Amino acid sequence: MREYFMDKRNIILAIVMLGTMMAAVDSTVVILALPVIVQDLHTDFFTAIWVIILYIFVVLVLTTQLGRVGDKVGRDKVYNWGFVVFTIGSALCGASPNIGSLITFRGIQSLGGAMMQSTGGAVIADNFPPNERGKAYGFTSIGWNVGAMLGIILGGIITTFIGWRYIFYINIPIGIVASILSFKFIRAKEVTEGRFDIPGTVLLASSLSLISYGAADIAGEGLVLKNEIMILVGLIVFIGFLFVEKRVKNPIIDFSVFQNRVLTYSLFASFFQSLGYLSVAFIIIMYLQGVRGLTPFQASLLLVPGYVIASLIAPFTGRLSDKIGSRIPATLGMGLMIIAIFLYISIATGINTPLIDIIFASLVGGIGSSFFYPANNSAIMANARRGIYGGVSGLQRTLSNMGLLLSYVLAITISSLTVPRYVAFEVFLGTYNGKIPAQFITGIHSALVLGAIILFVGLVLSALRGKEVRSNLASPTS
Template sequence: MPDVRLASPQGKWILLTTVLGSSMALLDSTVVNVALPRIGRDLDADLAALQWTVNAYLLTLAGLILLGGSLGDRYGRRKVFVLGVVWFAAASLLCGLAPNAGVLVAARALQGVGGALLTPGSLALIQASFHPDDRGRAVGLWSGFGGIGAAVGPFVGGWLVDGPGWRWVFLLNVPLALVCAPIALRHVPESGDGRTHTRFDVLGAVLGALALALVTYALIEARSGSLVVAVSAVAGVAAGVAFVSVEKRRPDPMMPLGIFASRQFTAVNLVTLCVYAAFGGFFFLAALQLQVVVGWSALQAGTALLPTTALMLLFSARSGALADRIGPRVPLTVGPLLCAAGMLLMLRVGPDASYLLDVVPALLVLGTGMVLLVAPLTATVLGSVDASRAGLASGINNAAARAAGLIAVAALPLVAGMGEEAYRSPTAFDSAFGRAMVVCAGVLVVGSAVAFTTVRSLPPGCRKPECRTHGAVMAPPLEGERARGRLS
């Protein structure tokens, strides 16, 4: 039984290294958006290259995050966590030194691999190390510090972009890793699941990632109308069908389809796809809108987006308590509608926009909607399956959210009619941004309708800290304990 006490020196070191590790991946998923205009200008990159700068990371992270958790269970969570930290730092160094957009995109894909290794292990190490009496408080502190990191991330990113330069958004991870990895090796006890003996579903992971990659490529490059794009789209769909077929037939699938027999679990994941597709598209375009159209600096744009994360950090626990009392159906119905209203209010944000009169009202409404839905969403996912499969359910939900953001960043500029050079023209970008916000709002309304018609009004009953206190806006939090007795 794990016996490390939170008040002990070892307990404090464990908390520090897990917070540092998760913060590396969490910060990179938020601060890069703020740096995109400067990256595009310095590397002479078009809009497609900026989309790939975001999506290359999301692609490998979403495709491999379930496999990353399985590797930790099999070979040791500390070992895989440290490998992920070192890998992530090496890829970050390559990002910071990238001479052109192609190298940057490739390095971002490698970063996603590191993120898939370290992200599941961060919380799992806390669950596996601390004494049961201290575990809840340790997870709460981990979630809280992670939320603070998410809140200050865009501010720090903007400061770095306007100061030392956008490359330091990535280079900052190197000293963090140099602190994190030695602490983990010295103070974190190794843990794993000794009963895990099944084979890894490498074929499933490859097919899933390939399907996402091909569909993403087809969406981003669709403006060219070439035969390669059409072939990629068809191949992507075929890879997706093959992925489902493989997962259905394998005795040890990465994503066992039987878990979707739970109507509640399936419904909440549909809501997740809608919600995080809208969030992914919004945060990708909003940072560009504030700089390209409004004319703010990267620091001003990053700081401007703080209210959403701050609201989630301050009030998510109350939202979770509310969902415990009234059930998830109302929060999951009303929350997306408020988010949709916030995105429509962003239509007021154009040239010479006022932060207090135009931007703040939109972000407060959007943040309120996020507060209402994120904690109940996580709690309902964990409550919709047997406790032994909570880790698997959380991993699937997290991967679904990241895949939704990936597809949104690829598809939204195409749907909104953004040309390759749109971000260089304030007028063209402003017009397309307005259309994109309407699309995002529509997707959120669909998510609300799905929740209203399919989610049962039963209390989710998840009182775990990771269900309550979380500041991430790009994906729901992960449950730390993996499924028992099997590879997931």
């Protein structure tokens, strides 16, 4: 037993799990604390929502570039220092005196998150052979689910009984321990040669920034000329980026990866899963707090079972994908998440439906995520060429985070189309004093139905990806 825990690969896996857990804790804990942050810092919902959106925004813009940086200067350097930056950012967030500083420090924290997210998958691929990566990604999925579960539990308890600032402080002891272990054990297997693609980096960052900010602005102001122009210009800049990338020797995105069908379909399945499902927890929590009047702690308890079951199942589903391939487990997972959305729709029909039904829906969704994430992540890295692990890992995180950002934008925008925007924001915050408009419940249903439709697109891509042959892929050197 001692030899198992002292095995270097298992230590590295535990470190990546810790990094994944930190990111997951911070994502769920902020959702629960948002209403309290608004009241304590004397701000409004649209300003406060940037505490969530900016994190996603920065990670989205930087992951592909940082993945490539990791390939060239060493994935260990990018990943290890990511822990340090994330921990410092967390401490600063907790000490923020106002909403402006909180959003600023959240940007620092998100830089650390981007450094870890862009290279974490590549670190696993560096140290585990293709026929064992499903199991490894299953354990990192445990890190995500345990982190999300801890975020919800601790977020509910801390926000209700102690104060929202401590939701950021809980990252500090984890970050210190993880940083020490990471610098000691994680070493880059190799680096690739070639110059940085500075023009491509500038164009891609500019394009994603314009599109992301424009999309986020829609959530707060609706569709207006300003955000329409930003998105249009962003798309034009992206076309310019594609034109440049076709003509440089060391492009940020190696477009040859899209010649592999399994890899391409797996990447876009990840995008549609994020786009369709990752705002569901946000919608349900705001429903429970805003419409049903639950405290953060009460709302958290209803969602915990889904994360618990996902944590228990993920290693087994990851091992299953190692044996039979990723297509069946990932597609099954998508299907279960669609079922979970329709269960949530049936629950959010008013203010008197049994809350215990939330637990059942969260269990179905948790089982679905435990099938999808390990299998899909394993398929992506198993079909990436060894020299571009970091680039592919960063590309996956970029697509996932683009889906996550747009998921929040769609959820907020669609659910508030049927009522005045100020009413929707007050309901989200639990500060609306009048009778909840029936149209608002209809808006929540519409947002959830759209999520199910988007997930179905991802399910089709997952089913059509084909079966990868991992025995033909090279194993990493020890």
